[in-house]
Amino acid sequence: MARRSTPLPEPFPGKSFSVATARGHGIPRRRTRGRDLIQPHRGVRAPAGVVFSFARECATLFLVLPSCSAFSHVTAARLHDLPLPLALQNDDFFDVIVPRGVRAPRRKRVRGHQSALGEKDVDKRTKVRATTPERTFCDLATMLTLGQLVAVGDELLARGGPPARKRLETAVRQHPSRRHRRVLCRALDLLDRRAESPKESELRVLLIEAGFSAPAVNHVVRTTDGAFVARVDLAYPQLKIAIEYEGDHHRENKDQWRKDLKRRRRLEALGWLYLAVTQADLDDPTDLIADLRAAVARRS
Template identity: 50%
Template sequence: MSPVPPKRIVFPPRAFTVAEARANGVTEKRLRARDLTTPFHGLRLRAGWEDGLPPAMVFEERCRALAQTLPPEAAFSHATAAALHRLPLPTELQNSPLHVTVPRGRRAPHRHGVVGHQATLSPGDVDSRFGFGATTPERTWCDLAAVLALAPLVAIGDRLIHRSLPRTDLARLALAVTNHGSGRGARLLARALPMLDDGSESPMESWQRVIIILAGLPTPVTNYEVFDDRGVFVARVDLAYPALKISMDYEGDHHRTDKKQWRRDIARFRRLKTIGWDAKRYTADDLTAPDEFIADLAASIRARS
């Protein structure tokens, strides 16, 4: 009689713990097989599970896997929560380890690829929309003040309250700042809150606006629509001083590589000049070293006042 072949093991289409596998009769040798990966210590996933998935879904699934090993009151926080909420993180934080916060008195998780935090964490600070705990948009913004500079913090705040798809509003952010008290980043939050604008449509627009305000110049209007004397629409500009007819537009690198966009930009710039606007264009280099563009803008304000 031929020997009975071993029963084929069917693994679930999700992360599972080593303890769960052992309880179902999976051997240590089988857990070390190449068709399984180890996203975190004590967890396994089928190899190739991320194939074809967008990066945001892969990231969320990694969090869902780790959540199986965390206490129920833990919450993903800081840059991890920001990524889950699709907020515009600076490049240096986009591939950071997963951040997890637990209430004070509980042991924070510490393992490869994970940064643990202990903090006061009320039920109102935790958002369960993902199927696991993550800090709310308001609490996330407050936590990020401990690790971000002013401009990127304002950019994230602008995204949170943006009028077309708000994650929260200014009143709730203000309440979160009050509840944050004197914790890390409190002074930066106090500076950032009054700078937020629900009309800003990109992190670079926000960054440019912060530089202008910190230089002591008037706060510009965001995404202003310009019309000529006959009431015909001319252009929508990133930032403007309408009374002075000064506009400012940030030109990202994609404007240069997209020929159609580049031609539209030139035509738009020309139309603004034709009706008497001082139309200014800036790039990332101008924001990294802003002295020249601030001097040029201040001169234009003086000349047109």
């Protein structure tokens, strides 16, 4: 019969804790290796069978991080539920930033960063220390494309309205790294709080960077007597060109697929040219750009 582990004293039962803290409370090293405990990170123990949310795993890791550190970059974006590319949404690493003069942590599954970091850069609303959404936006300039960065900024504007833009402008102006200042300033110029999806933001930036004028965002199309027809992601109303990003759900959901067909038919009946865009077009926009240029030339 397997020997049962000695019950842990308060306040350890049911909680994650650092081995160093346990030793400080007189718990022997052998007990921290008990079968009722797991090691989610080096130097940390947690109850076996615990289900970790992302925030809880961050809190567990923070037990062995410098108290002056904070989660940043992709990790902070995930904590703030900001839009990220799929590969980064499932990232298995943790970004941790420390102030200058403090050694960046070197641990398994940790990307350490060192930069100027004040308490104003740390969000007090999160359950763990993380950089503010505005500081996170700036730090992500090192990891995202311009379109992906704008998608993050669009989301922040949609959440916070006009004050959010001022906070972003201040964050960019005060960000310690000048290396990516140009990209951040360009991203600020391209932000639009009317955007309703990250892919729509990426598509808008792609078109503008390709030399097209800024399209209207979520443009409402009506009949001559004012009846609602559709609201399209991006549009050049004077040319009657509608550009729509279509994710996989548009083809996988039968009802959505039927609605899309009806919507497109009604737009084309009113003389609109409809350009459907998928992720493949964002990955390689060569044909999309050529098709749109041809469409603009025909309609001009």
